[in-house]
Amino acid sequence: MTDVKTRARPAAILLTPASEARIADLMSRAPEGAIGVKLSTPRRGCSGLAYSVDYVTAANPMDERIDTPGGTLFVDGGSVLYLIGSTMDWVEDDFTAGFVFNNPNAKGACGCGESFTV
Secondary structure (H helix, E strand, O other), rough: OOOOOOOOOOOOOEEEEHHHOOOHHHHHHHOOOOEEEEOOOOOOOOOOOOOOOEEOOOOOOOEEEEEEEEEEEOOOOOHHHOOOOEEEEEEEEEOEEEEEEEEEOOOOOOOOOOOOOO
């Protein structure tokens, strides 16, 4: 009989320290009952899919769960295939602040950057 060694499965997406800090900040101000934030890719925009981050109050067993020091990020189970290998960052400058995604699966994006296609 051989010992079967399993290695930890890598997370669907990588989080930068800035995005982890933003998740911690969001969770420090979360509404009552929130257990984390959820990343999904709803259909909208001129290219077809968009990134959406919202509070979540219940875990869905189909979602990917990524535990961070400041809170839990859930990745919508139906969106994982569009996001595998992506990096999620938080960027702030003088004019805007928001999550920014480097998604190797995206084949195109709309001119305003609000939506993408795979």
